[in-house]
Amino acid sequence: MAVSVTRNRFLSADFEAKQQRTSVSSEIFVKWLLIFLGAAFLFVMLILPLVLVGFEALAKGWDAYLAALTEPFARKAFLLTAEATVIAVLLNVVFGLASAWLLTKFDFRGKAVLGSLIDLPFAISPVVAGLFFIMLFGRMSPIYQTLQDLHVAVVFAVPGIILATVFVTFPFITRELVPVMEAQGRSEEEAAATMGAGGWTIFRRVTLPNIKWGLIYGIILCTARAMGEFGAVSVVSGHIRGKTNTLPLHIEILYNEYNFTAAFAVASILVFLAILILVLRNLVEWKLERKSERSGNHGL
Amino acid sequence: MAYEVELRNIDKHYGDFKASDHVNFGVNRGRLIGLLGPSGSGKTTILRMIAGLERPDSGDILIDGQRVNNLAPGKRGIGFVFQNYALFRHMTVRENIAFGLKVQKEGKQKIRSRVDELTHLIGLDKFADRYPMQLSVGQRQRVAFARALAPSPRLLLLDEPFAAIDAKVRKELRGWLRETIHKLGITSIFVTHDQDEAVEVADDIIITNKGRVEQTGTPAEIYQLPRTPFVADFIGESVHVPDYTVFKGFEAGEDGAHPGIIRPEFVEIGLNDKEIAMPLAAEHGIVRATYFRGSSVEAHVEVKGQILKAGRSLEKPPLQEGAEVRVLIHRILSFGDGKAETVENKSKRKESVVI
Amino acid sequence: MGSSGKVIPGFHFTMGITFFYLSLIFLLPLVAFVFFASGMGWEKFIDKAFEYRIVHGYWMSFSCALAAAVINSFFGLLLAWILVRYDFPGKRIMDGLIDLPFALPTAVAGIALTTLYVETGWMGQFLYALGIPSAFSAVGITIALVFVGIPFVTRSVQPVLKDLEPEIEEAAAILGAGKWLTFRKVIFPELVAPLLTGFALAFARGIGEYGSVVFIAGNTPFETEIAPLLIMTELEQFDYQAAAAIAIVMLVLSFLILLSINGYQRYRIRKQGV
């Protein structure tokens, strides 16, 4: 009797062991199934379009590819894109820091409203955003005449392109900084202030070291978006070849010229830059992770 | 007799780190066990291996005599209370408690009555429809407790159950938990790094260090007869002396080092010979510092170049820093060669000691 | 506006910058736009903004954006899950790729997608063979919107999933719940909030998207005409006010989506104290 009970137990334990094994293997199956699904989705939706860009860009060989990139209009478009991106990112850094400081270090009435105002551009179609600036600075605007008298061109000139770029990218840095600064709290700044440090000193010596990586992350996102902006810039650009054409607009022009190889060649540069930026982003993220691990790891 | 839970030769590594090193112990049915050790001593790992959340590298885990190494956590008949309680935030108290029962596809009626019973047990009948975030930390702990108990496990595991609770509530909860567990008669193991907690709550204590079990026993056994220097050091308040034979009444024939531990309650201080029971056995000492401890004063006195700690009743005249006093060492815990034993003051003869 | 007794300096300074910048870049243009549109009066606004064909355009944009946001919610969740929970070769690359639609000019994406999904394209030949018209149709619009919306859900869910306490899953396992049940009842509810945020962002973005969609849309009235294209159409006829009317309706639509999602989150916080 006792023996049979023991055996039963062994049997059941054995059975459970088997079950455990099958559940482990089914777990592995699920894991790889999910990875496969995710990879397949990304492959079809993301990688294929990129491969296609590269494929079309090289359809006529390396010489045609290089020719498309070194052609003067392409070079000018590249410079303009670089200019607009750099200026827009610089402006957004100042704004991002100021607004994040305002939103995290102080309490005031209307703070919630301000916070959501900063988020609003996310919800606005870039084309409409471009129209905004046309209405404000264009010929039908009441201030157009004044601008004319001052010989200041905003829309259909570089400033308009910068403004449009700034518009579509301005929430990025604030959005990255606010959570980081919120988590940081105010105590360090308050301590520094009670010790008599001025605003700039506090920012430089206390705040900046803490938010450095968050800021860099925001800058990277902002740069990526600024480089690729098409809709809003297209509305305010005027498409003057060699003057107000950014890289994305140049691609459109080449495409409309039936010059597909060149269009894809220039596009491949943007793809390349985008990937480069994303690699940078990952490096930064990796650094961030390591930093938090170092400060937050207490062993077992 | 069969243990309710038994661990045999358990080894567990995380990379180079040895979390469990030949762990062996058994727990009898209905006992409340405190698994005590410093952080990193492997106590939580043991608990998680019993629960099935970790797998040992080798060795057997038996519950009710059955090897469960390959059994999924949910099939081991275990209740687990996590350190942070791990309540389901989006479920009410009622839903949290009912979760385990629903998983086992119990009847609606049965779930209802069991949940009512448990909310009543933890005294949260009125809060049954609240969400965890709307409860105090102490209340959350009780919900976690009730959730673990709901499916009527044969073994309850608690990981640092009081760590997140502030001092005052903690005291209340300790008493409540001990009482409730005894009332239910469920075998329980809780992990703690707080010796007071272990001593106060547990029926038996298992002390772990560096992945090994150092000693098991009742709180009194462990307190009075620590078997290793680590246990002696870890339990109670201890002052190490490199060689106790220098003190009066502890002289020894052989040469060599005689390291030992002197606890505050082993030491008595008198302002003069009259205040002390056996002036002849006492040493001279100088008060170096005094600390008010609420119900007593802790004095640090220097004796033969060693600082010893001793408690002193508030009823007695206060000690001045720098004052010369009489110091009687009743007892010393000695560690000859890795083994601990109690050495009584030979000068005292047959005096009995009151702690 | 400011309250007194602030220890940290810089309130007026940062307030000054923030307000100036916000005004120049955003508020002023918005006001100019609304002012301009207000010239048309209610009657014309209603007339223009709710013309049958234009309503169909909203519907097209709305339904395709919804479909794309739903698809992205599913795959975004899946991607976030495998990126947080599993280790596999190429994981970092996959993680980096997610943001690509963000950085890629929409026109490039639109052109590339169209080339892929037309009947003779690499993907299109299979889909057309299966009877799915993957370009110049609602399917095509949805594909483009899926592309632009990929990052939103994944990036919203990822950090939350990462920070989720492993204990709650262990607790469920000990209580006897299987993996799937644990996911449904314990993990998923924790992810609802970020999922909704990502969904709303992808949805709002999809409604306004023009650059990448217009190539693959087919643009047939009452069939594959999207609302942003209709704005362009009105502009092409020099009818700024009609364009503004459509733009305003879309703005309001997007705001409503974001607002209702925010409202729901706040309701949840109030109810559950999460």
Place this chain on the structure above:
Amino acid sequence: MKMKQILSLALGALFVAGVMAGCGTEEKTGAGSEGAKEFLNVSYDPTRELYAEFNKEFTKVWKERSGKDMTFTQSNGGSGKQARSVIEGLEADVVTLALAYDVDEIAQAGLIKGDWLKKFPDNSAPYTSTIVFLVRKGNPKNIKDWDDLVRDDVAIVTPNPKTSGGARWNYLAAWEFARRKFGGNEAEVKEFIKKLFKNVVVLDSGARGATTSFVQRGQGDVLIAWENEALITLKDSPDYEIVAPSLSILAEPSVAVVDEVVDRKGTREVAEAYIKYLYEPGGQEIAAKNFYRPRNKEILAKYKSQFPEITLFTIDEAFGGWSKAQKEHFADGGTFDQIYQK
């Protein structure tokens, strides 16, 4: 406190300066009074190659004639969009657009004098084109005339007349053909147009997009296209052929000097010379080389082989001018909207 507010204002001003700095260089060249060095021709999509060549040539011509250096630039886009940009403030010296209607809109905004159409010969259209069919090699669907386009087995690619100026010519050509065929019975005409557009598989937003859909993406059996666009496609690829319908419209792309801009910039002289040169043999030759039908008879004769004989009608004869045609057919609720109404 006051100090800080002033500081923030100052910083704000710095911002404006920063933004404006970007335009500083633009200004010196863009809007000087007498010494403007840059000249902008705002044109529509299919004239890119034409004006790229023409500008090169005219730079030389202008240097010879006036002794001045001038940089001639161009901007291309959808015709309507380009007109809008000019209305919104794009500083065009001349506009060369797809249809008179777009120039009329600029005139209405006050930038161009109302009588622009009569200012230069031939309705201010130095070159013309017409609407033809582009079919795949061998004409597998045997498409000969507008009639064939309403057959059930024919798939058509044409741009959307609401977003593409060029496409309006396509629409009007079909309309006039149907009207003559059905003796003016409007219901039958509408039915014909409705059937035709039912066969449209892709209604691209622009003419170039439509060509791409047809050529690159292999959509449809026939592309309704401008003759010059069809000829460009033919030049690059032998896989297509042109079918000339029995009747088509004389497409007259309009050119005009933007009075307001040239008067401010002081570029009237060069602007007028620029347009006049379009009519001169040099300009006409370039237009013909880029597949536009030149007005100049001799040059037309020279390039005769590429322009098939088609019976052509003008928009004034058939529709009473652009404003009327626009209102009847393409405005919201016009005949084009009606054919899609269910």
